[in-house]
Amino acid sequence: MAHWNRRSVVSVGLAAPSLSAAGYADNAHGVAIAAARLRRPLNTSAEDPILELVRLATLAANSHNTQPWLFERTPTGIAILPDVARRCPAVDPDDHHVFATLGCAAENIAIAAPSLGRAAEVVFEAEAKRVNIVLTSGASSTHPLVDAIPRRQCTRSVYDGRLIPTEQLALLEAAGAVEGVDMRLFTERAMIDRIRDTVIDANRAQMQDQAFISELRAWIRFNERSALATRDGLFAACSGNATLPDWLAGLLFPIV
Ligand SMILES: Cc1cc2nc3c(=O)[nH]c(=O)nc-3n(C[C@H](O)[C@H](O)[C@H](O)COP(=O)(O)O)c2cc1C
Structure with a gap:
């Protein structure tokens, strides 16, 4: 059974350049190109919509950016499994970050699927330790957050101290x-x-x-x-x- 992850679904096509001064400039340019390829918006006419959903799933928040997930095409949709080789036993001995990460990826698929004409039913199969996503055709709507998927990123910058408006706090509470x-x-x-x-x-x-x-x-x-x-x-x-x-x-x- 073929498994995908972020590194296999997004081909960056860049050889790592040397450590010369020119190499460093190339590397910075390479990071910018890789990020742009990775974070391109959802392609609603993708040749393989399942692969496109997996690409969007791999843009999810994930623990330590270990990307501890494996995606599998199933007869009814997509399964997401933990990649145990990418566990972090010291910080996450019970794997709860790993499974929260699988949930983040599943959420992205659920948000993106309607734009590709599919409804996604997400089921966590506890015994099999995997997330099974059944995709059914017929849905045609656009989730308000679909455009945010390629743009969402965590920041560790210094907080600017601005108060969060009350109506945004209410939105967070509702979410x-x-x-x-x-x-x-x-x-x-x-x-x-x-x-x-x-x-x-x-x-x-x-x-x-x-x-x-x-x-x-x-x-x-x-x-x-x-x-x-x-x-x-x-x-x-x-x-x-x-x-x-x-x-x-x-x-x-x-x-x-
Ligand atoms: C379960 C989980 C735990 C995380 N824990 C931390 C954390 O303790 N500190 C932190 O700065 N970021 C944390 N993150 C954010 C990840 O480091 C971040 O999602 C990852 O590096 C990918 O970067 P991106 O979200 O900008 O795409 C966590 C994310 C997840 C899903």
Whole structure:
């Protein structure tokens, strides 16, 4: 049975250039090209709509950008399975990030499918540990979030401090009002500060854990060249850090 992931459904077609100064410029250009290819909008007349849905699914948020999913074409649609080779045992010993990630990918398929004339029924098969998505033809509508899929990205930039308008908070609250979800909004400064301090304490504790540090380091891509070579992991520049050659990053990472 053939399995797909992001790296197999989006061909980037770039050889990793050398480490010369020109190589670095090529690599930065290469990252820009790869990102543009990856994040092109949904093609509603794609030759293979199933493959196009898988491409959109692989744009979902996912733990450590490990992309721990495998997609399979089934007689009725698409199955999503965990890619156990991409588990993070230190930070996610019970695999709940892996399965939340499969849910994020399934959600993207459910949002995109109507634009390709299909309705998606998503079922988590707990015993088989897979998500089964049955696609039926006949639907013809456009989900309001379909255009957001290729544009959505996490940011770790410094928050600009602007207050979130009350009507947007209400939208968030409404989006979270589903069975099994307990949604709480914290808007009071004192409570926000307490949560911030708890997060900082938790982060400090995590940084004492050698297994966590080694695992995190293995998933950081310190420069464009390694980001392009692996097409996964956490690109240092996305966290506001300078890009560094791997040898220098190896020396600095334990210190910083
Ligand atoms: C289950 C799960 C847990 C995540 N945990 C964190 C986290 O602790 N810190 C963080 O900065 N991002 C976290 N993320 C965001 C991912 O790092 C991000 O989705 C991934 O790097 C892909 O980048 P993108 O969302 O910009 O496409 C998490 C995402 C998921 C789905």
